[in-house]
Amino acid sequence: MSPVLEFDGIARSYKRGVPVLDGVTFSVEPGEVAGLLGRNGSGKTTLIRVAMGMLHPQAGSVRVFGLSPFESPVEVKKRIGYAAEDQVLPGHSTIAQMTAFHRYLFPSWDTAWERQLLERFHLDPNARIAKLSKGEARQVALLCAICHRPELLILDEPGGGLDPAARREFLEASIQLLNREGSSILFSSHHMSDVERIGGRVVLLDGGKVFLDRPLDALRENLCVALVPKASAADSAMIEREPGCLRARSIGGDWHAVFEGQPAAVSRQLAVSLGANGIRCVQVPLEELFVELLGGQR
Amino acid sequence: MIYQLVRRDQDWRILGWVTLGLWVGTPAGTVFSHPRVTAESLFSSALPSMLFGCLVLGFMFGANRRATLFQAALPIPARDLFVARLLSYVAGLWFILLNTAAACYVAGSGRSISWMSLIMAAAMGAVTYLALFSLRLRELSVPTWMAYALLAGLGPAGYLVLFPGTLFSFARPGIVLPVCVVTFAALLWRDLASMPKAFQVAPMDAVAERLAKSGAGLVRPVWWPVWQSALYGRSSLFLVMLAIWLAMGMSWIVPLMIASFVVNALVSLRWLWPLPVERRRMLAMMLLAPLLLSAAVQVIWPAGFVRAVELVALTLLLISGSLAMYKRNNLPAPARLVVQLLYFIVFLGPFAILTVDAFHGKGHGIHARSYTADFLAAHVAGVPPAMQAILIAGTLVALAALYWLVQRQFESADFVQFVQTRLDTTEYSTGFRA
Numbered sequence: 208m209s210p211v212l213e214f215d216g217i218a219r220s221y222k223r224g225v226p227v228l229d230g231v232t233f234s235v236e237p238g239e240v241a242g243l244l245g246r247n248g249s250g251k252t253t254l255i256r257v258a259m260g261m262l263h264p265q266a267g268s269v270r271v272f273g274l275s276p277f278e279s280p281v282e283v284k285k286r287i288g289y290a291a292e293d294q295v296l297p298g299h300s301t302i303a304q305m306t307a308f309h310r311y312l313f314p315s316w317d318t319a320w321e322r323q324l325l326e327r328f329h330l331d332p333n334a335r336i337a338k339l340s341k342g343e344a345r346q347v348a349l350l351c352a353i354c355h356r357p358e359l360l361i362l363d364e365p366g367g368g369l370d371p372a373a374r375r376e377f378l379e380a381s382i383q384l385l386n387r388e389g390s391s392i393l394f395s396s397h398h399m400s401d402v403e404r405i406g407g408r409v410v411l412l413d414g415g416k417v418f419l420d421r422p423l424d425a426l427r428e429n430l431c432v433a434l435v436p437k438a439s440a441a442d443s444a445m446i447e448r449e450p451g452c453l454r455a456r457s458i459g460g461d462w463h464a465v466f467e468g469q470p471a472a473v474s475r476q477l478a479v480s481l482g483a484n485g486i487r488c489v490q491v492p493l494e495e496l497f498v499e500l501l502g503g504q505r
Numbered sequence: 506m507i508y509q510l511v512r513r514d515q516d517w518r519i520l521g522w523v524t525l526g527l528w529v530g531t532p533a534g535t536v537f538s539h540p541r542v543t544a545e546s547l548f549s550s551a552l553p554s555m556l557f558g559c560l561v562l563g564f565m566f567g568a569n570r571r572a573t574l575f576q577a578a579l580p581i582p583a584r585d586l587f588v589a590r591l592l593s594y595v596a597g598l599w600f601i602l603l604n605t606a607a608a609c610y611v612a613g614s615g616r617s618i619s620w621m622s623l624i625m626a627a628a629m630g631a632v633t634y635l636a637l638f639s640l641r642l643r644e645l646s647v648p649t650w651m652a653y654a655l656l657a658g659l660g661p662a663g664y665l666v667l668f669p670g671t672l673f674s675f676a677r678p679g680i681v682l683p684v685c686v687v688t689f690a691a692l693l694w695r696d697l698a699s700m701p702k703a704f705q706v707a708p709m710d711a712v713a714e715r716l717a718k719s720g721a722g723l724v725r726p727v728w729w730p731v732w733q734s735a736l737y738g739r740s741s742l743f744l745v746m747l748a749i750w751l752a753m754g755m756s757w758i759v760p761l762m763i764a765s766f767v768v769n770a771l772v773s774l775r776w777l778w779p780l781p782v783e784r785r786r787m788l789a790m791m792l793l794a795p796l797l798l799s800a801a802v803q804v805i806w807p808a809g810f811v812r813a814v815e816l817v818a819l820t821l822l823l824i825s826g827s828l829a830m831y832k833r834n835n836l837p838a839p840a841r842l843v844v845q846l847l848y849f850i851v852f853l854g855p856f857a858i859l860t861v862d863a864f865h866g867k868g869h870g871i872h873a874r875s876y877t878a879d880f881l882a883a884h885v886a887g888v889p890p891a892m893q894a895i896l897i898a899g900t901l902v903a904l905a906a907l908y909w910l911v912q913r914q915f916e917s918a919d920f921v922q923f924v925q926t927r928l929d930t931t932e933y934s935t936g937f938r939a
């Protein structure tokens with residue numbers, strides 16, 4: 208089965224010599240959920256806009272449902288649901304006018320689900336969007352993105368502006384429902400709990416490239432953090448040369464290094480190769496892993 | 506699809522207000538003007554003002570945007586978005602100009618109206634807008650600085666062509682209309698032929714990194730970031746326009762430019778609001794730049810001379826008017842109506858003065874201003890003393906009400922929040938965001 212979304216060597220920069228994306232390659236299969244992670248400025252929004260056909264890459268290609276979003280934008284967008292953190296709905300429209308417009312654009316619009324979501328989010332269809340709170344406006348945008356049951360849902364920071372209850376409600380009740388029906392989902396988020404709740408696969412962007420691309424379970428089970436006393440290694444590069452080391456950085460009196468493998472095995476390996484005692488290896492939650500992989504002081 | 510987009514276009518929102526302003530302002534202009542003013546001459550003077558007003562309003566409400574980020578993500582062809590936006594704007598232009606004609610017709614008791622001037626104004630407005638729309642066609646919006654550069658250049662040029670005077674003789678319909686039609690058709694053909702299938706949120710090519718400034722070691726005053734925020738972007742363009750209009754002698758529009766500058770600078774400076782900075786000091790600082798510029802232009806270019814006190818008074822009045830509009834929706838209905846009426850009266854004041862100025866054959870310099878003042882004084886002297894007292898008392902009450910409202914809004918704690926929310930729900934980001 209061909210991928211729903213395919214990035215091949217995408218490169219994009221806004222300023223000459225400062226690449227935001229520098230050869231990003233990965234794909235999203237039908238029915239797959241992929242969480243796009245990365246620090247601020249790592250290129251998540253840029254990549255999502257490339258997928259939407261809203262930003263031409265300077266190198267590489269993108270295919271959505273096997274089509275180019277630049278050559279066939281209407282055909283592609285009819286099958287996509289999209290909501291972004293900085294996407295603003297027209298303030299002068301009411302919610303009802305907004306959903307009517309979407310019903311007009313998307314023949315597969317599910318009116319019953321729209322009503323259900325309006326009730327669940329306690330939204331008044333006659334309310335003007337300009338009068339809604341930031342979170343309520345986000346809920347309307349998300350509703351507009353999913354009620355036509357898209358084959359591919361692209362969300363840029365879907366939880367931004369939503370309170371924890373509304374976020375969980377949206378993620379569990381809506382996104383997971385769509386996914387169970389076979390929709391693919393690509394979303395970017397800074398909320399690790401969101402990623403853990405819905406993400407089947409994690410794509411980590413760093414330095415304009417895909418730094419890590421793993422299923423979430425593999426990430427949790429096969430990666431560990433080694434705490435190596437400073438005296439055991441002259442610099443972080445020495446630890447990064449060890450097999451299986453993804454990244455090392457200095458924190459206080461220790462080197463913190465992320466390794467592939469089980470904690471016990473990694474601990475033994477480091478004790479032998481560095482000839483040091485007092486090395487501890489632990490498995491950490493996703494948020495800690497994110498900080499260890501992308502945090503400063505490398 | 507195009508119809509669906511046109512009917513949802515955000516510009517329709519402001520047309521109601523513009524129409525109300527026209528219908529209130531035109532009779533007001535007639536009442537205050539000299540008996541020799543005819544409907545035709547009133548119309549000829551109102552027309553360029555309205556045309557310029559259309560352009561300014563259009564730009565202020567994002568006319569340089571072909572589509573919003575929200576629309577760009579929907580399955581709508583770029584060509585439909587482009588055509589719908591163009592149609593909305595041109596229809597709005599005609600709507601405003603026809604209303605101008607109708608209001609003048611009613612105010613002038615059925616005297617003749619120069620329909621050819623109307624058609625020329627609409628044609629020039631449409632070409633100006635399409636010329637703007639044709640820039641950087643691949644992108645979601647034309648860069649704001651390009652839009653304002655075009656406005657700053659073409660606005661005064663159009664005014665000079667259309668304004669009744671010696672230059673008007675060049676604006677023969679036989680020349681202007683064919684030029685407009687051919688230019689419009691050529692631009693539209695070129696745009697539709699090279700239209701992208703989807704608009705882009707950023708330019709295709711990466712821009713060069715800005716070179717390091719030579720004065721890196723320069724010590725800047727501590728208030729430098731505040732000045733920079735206040736003067737950067739859209740607000741500075743109002744200052745440029747202010748200088749251009751002043752140099753042309755069109756002093757009546759100066760306070761409007763200053764008010765626009767201040768309101769825009771206020772928005773740019775919203776980051777300052779949570780900080781312990783007195784807001785009146787901020788306002789004073791913002792006012793300083795346009796007033797200094799006005800004074801400089803007055804000195805260098807005596808053609809546009811206007812009394813400084815008059816300028817300050819009008820400027821403050823217009824700024825008060827702008828600020829009074831904030832949070833008006835939270836007021837009870839009668840108070841809201843009063844605020845809106847005050848707002849329109851304040852903003853139409855300069856236009857009324859223009860009308861009086863324009864038809865005494867004295868040009869637009871200090872002589873016309875003196876004549877206007879003398880004329881108004883004579884006009885008021887003719888009114889019975891009891892009525893004069895009522896008039897003065899009414900004016901004072903209105904000004905006091907306006908002042909009270911502005912003070913209330915400007916000092917209220919949630920004013921910033923309101924400005925912020927307004928921005929969040931009406932602005933569309935097309936910035937570079939990685």
